[in-house]
Amino acid sequence: MAVCSLSSERSTPACLLTGMPQTLTSTSMFNTSGFSHELQPTKENEHESLIFQDGNLISASLEALIQHLIPTVDYYPEKAYIFTFLLSSRLFIEPHELLSKVCHMCIEQQSLDEPVLDKARIKKFGPKIMQLLTEWTETFPSDFRDDRMIAHLKDMIHRIAPCDESYWKTMNQLLQTLNQKLATLNQGEENTVKLNASVSDKLVIIKTKPPSIQRDILSICNDPYTLAQQLTHIELERLSFIGPEEFVQAFVHKDSLENPKSCFSDQKKTNNLEAYVKWFNRLCYLVATEICMPAKKKHRAQVIEFFIDVARECFNIGNFNSLMAIISGMNMSPVSRLKKTWGKVKTAKFYILEHQMDPTGNFYNYRTALRGAAHRSLTAHSNREKIVIPFFSLLIKDIYFLNEGCANRLPNGHVNFEKFLELAKQVGEFMMWKQVTCPFEDDQNIIHYLHTAPVFSEDGLYLASYESESPENQLEKDRWKTLRSTLLGKT
Secondary structure, three states: OOOOOOOOOOHHHHHOOOOOOOOOHHHEEOOOEEEEOOOOOOOOOOOOOOOEEOOOOOOEOOHHHHHHOOOOOOOOOOOHHHHHHHHHHHHHOHHHHHHHHHHHHHHHHHHHHOOOHHHHHHHHHHHHHHHHHHHEEEEHHHHHHHHHHHHHHEEEEEEEHOOOOOOHOOOOOHHHHHHHHHHHHHHHHHHHHHHHHHHHHHHHHHHOOOOHHOOOOHHHHHHHHHHHHHHHHHHHHHOOOHHHHHHHHOOOOOOOOOOOOOOOOOOOOOOHHHOOOHHHHHHHHHHHHHEEEEEEEHHHHHHHHHHHHHHHHHHHHHHHHHHHHHHHOOOOHHHHOOHHHOOOOOOOHHHHHHHHHOOOHHHHHHHHHEEEEHHHHOOOHHHHHHHOOHHHHHHHHHHHHHHHOOOOEEOOOOOOOOHHHHHHHHHHOOOOOOOOOOOOOOOOOHHHHHHHHEEOHHHHHHHHHHHHOOOOOOHHHHHHHHHHHHHHHOO
């Protein structure tokens, strides 16, 4: 694997934190140009162990990076560094081991195991370690599903609490907020499992229920703007459950320098990320099902034109994931082969949308539109203008190639921190987008339908397509005959 350079325009160095550190927010890791790449040496004796180039931290040993994370009486790490290292460190060391090291080093450096503590010193150090723990729990709450993480956190606070009673209150608030976050995540994951379990095959419904009680999308919602809003509700809700660590854990590899066995062999959890990809696939199949289902050609054309308008509204909102799912659904072979149906459709708007999402030039048109939406989000005055929902599969692909294209380690054994700054830039921007509160009023009837309406399998789609418009060649005729036999029991 090649060691690559990730040179890019560098933004103005972020000012070093002074005094009491502030709570981490996604926007605090960004300046007007985007993610703040520049991390300055801020501790004495770190110049030799942390390698900087043009003022930018590019590599270091893992131990040096851990030491750089640890606050002291007069030092607190930059927010961009905290996020980048906590995100990428799990490729080399599990979170509970990292927190154990951090706590052990703090105990040694601040003499927290002495019978008599230096209260004046601890009162300066205490707020900083509390802030680091708070930022960790807020940004990577899933790490604290591990009881060992909670144990380390409590142990550290117990050691500094005798110097200031307020630390007990701070710890209780921290744990209460963390428990609420974890409860929300757990509930979201449970709901997703239930929804997936409740989805049935459209073909089974057709066989068992009369057409008069079968519903379709136009009977649930016939306004494109409203449906686009409800799709945006679903997208933002599902995005909210994806933790930044899932992007790293999706591509975890063995790190032979640190551990003979793969990190996260028992904790490689990407459930929310995988569920979101499944949602995209479901929406593709739902669109195709709704188009192939009507018996009459004019009704199929009406559904196609409706989804074209929904896709256009998604584009205007900044919901590129639903937009791509709709276009993908309409481009599935069982739909695209319906030439007589498409002949009834005003396709000009569809071709414009297809052009926007054209994969040519590594999705150049889409990336241009995404940059425009991202700029609008940064300068927005309302949640409506802040919405940016990226085409998720392409985001995953970008992160995959970044991970595969650059080595985690340099030849000297140092961590390739320049790579992880670029990774943190991409993930950090996504983290900012996913925190937007949906400004549209939700319609649970529509949302429930989008989540649970039966959809055809691929074979079911082809059968419905052939039933709507007869096969055009012998290959299609043979497949139609096979599908009628296997799916309908007809010859």
